Amino acid sequence: MSQQILEGLAAIVNEVAGVPVADVQLDKSFIDDLDIDSLSMVEVVIAAEDKWGVKIPDSEVKNLKTVGDAVTFISANS
Amino acid sequence: MTAVITPTSGAKYAKIMAVGSYRPERIVTNAEICERIDSTDEWIRERSGIIERRYAAPDESVVDMGADAAALALSRSGVPPGEIGMILAANVTHPYPTPAAAAEIAYRIGAVNAGALDIAAACAGFCYGIGIANDLVCGGSAKYVIVIGVEKLSDWTNHADRSSAFIFADGAGAVVIGPSDYPAIGPTIWGADGAQKDAITMTESLIDYRNNGGEIFPTLIMQGQQVFRWAVSEMPKVAGRALAAAGVELADLDAFIPHQANMRITDAIAKALKLPAHLPIARDIAYTGNTSAASIPLAMDRMLTAGEIPHGGTALLVGFGAGLVFAAQVVILP
Numbered sequence: 001m002s003q004q005i006l007e008g009l010a011a012i013v014n015e016v017a018g019v020p021v022a023d024v025q026l027d028k029s030f031i032d033d034l035d036i037d038s039l040s041m042v043e044v045v046i047a048a049e050d051k052w053g054v055k056i057p058d059s060e061v062k063n064l065k066t067v068g069d070a071v072t073f074i075s076a077n078s
Numbered sequence: 079m080t081a082v083i084t085p086t087s088g089a090k091y092a093k094i095m096a097v098g099s100y101r102p103e104r105i106v107t108n109a110e111i112c113e114r115i116d117s118t119d120e121w122i123r124e125r126s127g128i129i130e131r132r133y134a135a136p137d138e139s140v141v142d143m144g145a146d147a148a149a150l151a152l153s154r155s156g157v158p159p160g161e162i163g164m165i166l167a168a169n170v171t172h173p174y175p176t177p178a179a180a181a182e183i184a185y186r187i188g189a190v191n192a193g194a195l196d197i198a199a200a201c202a203g204f205c206y207g208i209g210i211a212n213d214l215v216c217g218g219s220a221k222y223v224i225v226i227g228v229e230k231l232s233d234w235t236n237h238a239d240r241s242s243a244f245i246f247a248d249g250a251g252a253v254v255i256g257p258s259d260y261p262a263i264g265p266t267i268w269g270a271d272g273a274q275k276d277a278i279t280m281t282e283s284l285i286d287y288r289n290n291g292g293e294i295f296p297t298l299i300m301q302g303q304q305v306f307r308w309a310v311s312e313m314p315k316v317a318g319r320a321l322a323a324a325g326v327e328l329a330d331l332d333a334f335i336p337h338q339a340n341m342r343i344t345d346a347i348a349k350a351l352k353l354p355a356h357l358p359i360a361r362d363i364a365y366t367g368n369t370s371a372a373s374i375p376l377a378m379d380r381m382l383t384a385g386e387i388p389h390g391g392t393a394l395l396v397g398f399g400a401g402l403v404f405a406a407q408v409v410i411l412p
Contacts, residue, residue, distance in 0.1 A: 037125070042306050042310065043346055046311050058301075058304055
């Protein structure tokens with residue numbers, strides 16, 4: 001499940017920000033490692049909500065610092 | 079007794095006959111903005127697409143700019159000022175709750191037989207005006223209507239706030255709407271979400287400021303990520319509904335002219351709509367900033383004047399902003 005979410009998230013990050021799919025790993029920080037700014041992060045969140053039918057409130061977005069944080073949140077809430 | 083009242087009757091269809099705009103003289107660069115906030119030209123361009131914007135002179139008012147844009151649109155339309163039946167001035171920055179800016183604008187341009195009122199629908203105000211003007215002309219309450227979008231946002235900006243100081247700017251645009259032999263304004267799709275009233279608002283009311291004092295005069299404040307999320311997730315749906323209501327396909331469009339809120343929002347909406355790659359998209363924000371109600375007619379006039387989009391072409395307009403409110407329609411370009 002987590003591997004599938006990671007792959008789906010990598011595709012989204014690639015689509016939104018042009019980051020190579022292979023760079024999107026669990027330990028990577030969206031901001032520091034993948035150079036995703038706050039507006040791109042919102043786009044990633046919207047796409048993730050659509051794909052997995054989860055609700056990721058604005059208050060939660062700031063806690064999703066790494067790709068792993070996002071994978072954990074999505075798998076726990078979808 | 080119940081009298082028999084003569085009903086109004088109007089034109090079968092309405093169209094935009096002409097557009098005009100006014101850009102203040104003073105260009106404000108990102109470097110100048112960064113004299114008061116901790117930011118850089120590069121950061122502002124990345125986050126907003128804004129390279130420069132225009133500020134009105136201290137003694138240049140919403141009425142001044144609105145009247146200039148309206149006068150230009152009126153002269154291009156060929157309609158005599160005395161035949162204008164209504165002036166709608168969409169704005170949120172006229173500094174008097176009353177009287178409305180529209181009445182003085184009507185007086186200035188010689189629209190002596192026109193009714194006049196302001197529309198307070200923020201960045202969606204121009205599209206609200208188009209929808210209302212269409213119904214006034216088709217309903218018979220006015221033969222010709224001038225819709226103005228005008229803002230002097232620089233008066234209501236906290237120039238020391240690094241999250242918003244670079245966004246807002248000043249300007250005006252206007253259109254003349256009159257009867258048409260063919261359908262030229264599609265159904266307006268509009269709505270409001272007052273639950274998100276705090277997403278874009280003022281730091282406090284003028285009354286609270288008067289009663290309680292405070293270091294900073296009330297200014298605009300925006301929850302950037304919340305607004306971005308709402309615009310990017312909801313406006314493509316609104317645009318799709320406007321297209322469907324008009325019976326127009328994406329392939330029929332000659333222009334996409336959304337409110338110039340932020341280049342990143344424009345890009346994200348365009349991507350979500352899957353617009354054809356060749357379709358001209360308004361990117362006037364780069365040199366104009368976010369001028370709220372004025373941004374769509376400013377962009378329309380620039381694109382038509384530059385020859386980027388054809389007279390008589392089909393354009394999709396989408397306005398969205400504080401309220402939160404939105405409005406969209408398909409129009410035939412003047």
